[in-house]
Amino acid sequence: MNGRIDHLCGDLFFDENMDIFINRELESFTTAQHTHDFTEISFVGEGSGYHYIEDQVIPIKQGDLFLIPIGTSHVFRPSSPKQDKTLVIYNCIFRNELLDQWKSILQKDSFTYNIFYYPHECSERWLHFQDKHDTFSAMFQTMYSEYLKRNTGFDTVLVALLIQMLVMLKRFELKNEEEPASFSKLEEVVHFIKCNYTQNITVQDVADYFYLSASHFQRLFKKTTGLTFTQYLQNVRIQKCCELLKSTDIPIYQIANQVGYLDMKFFHALFRKKTGVTPRQYRQNFQEFEDKAISL
Incomplete structure (x- = not known):
């Protein structure tokens, strides 16, 4: 055993004689964002709230699962400090020495593999899945029960279930990759x-x-x-701007606001990038074209 992971998980410390720790935590609204020196798989067992992870805030609900590598800053919080807004998280945390023994379990060069073994080289710093078919719910509940009861061989059961969980994470990734290119939705x-x-x-x-x-x-x-989502959204907004510039006399700043842009400097730069002219020039060019058409 390579030293104790001296970290408080809920009201328990990681047992220095074990490689895997499981807990069921009723999250607090006041918990501070923090980092770990171990790998963590977290599952939303009940309720809803938010996951503050690195510089993002992700709405979460029952069935959300996160794989959080070493050094990733995060915290789970319920949607409100009121006691009627509960958020229950199951956590499976484990020493990275275990991963060194299991490299053959995960396919090399896959995102799941890289997020485990080379997290600092990944563009995305964590994994997030929605467990629509309760694939992981039963596993977490069984692991938690085994950890609490500590019957004979419970540590072996925990290892077996963790390996199963890693394999299922890989299957989730493969299933996502195999979705038809047409993207049904x-x-x-x-x-x-x-x-x-x-x-x-x-x-x-x-x-x-x-x-x-x-x-x-x-x-x-x-x-x-x-296109990226941002590029597509920008195209939709600029197209609507063009329609309004041609069909109305609404001031340009109001048109920008209507399509979702409050920063006028950014809006003007984006519009010029997309169309090659400023909004004012676009409107003038269209009006000149219309005037010529009428005169003909």
């Missing part, structure tokens, strides 16, 4: 964007709406459309 996504483009919508908002992880949604969207 694309029409719904496009409709959602066109109905909400005036709002401050983000990749996470859309991914949550369609029960996908943000990283998986972005991969599917780019693969299907050839």
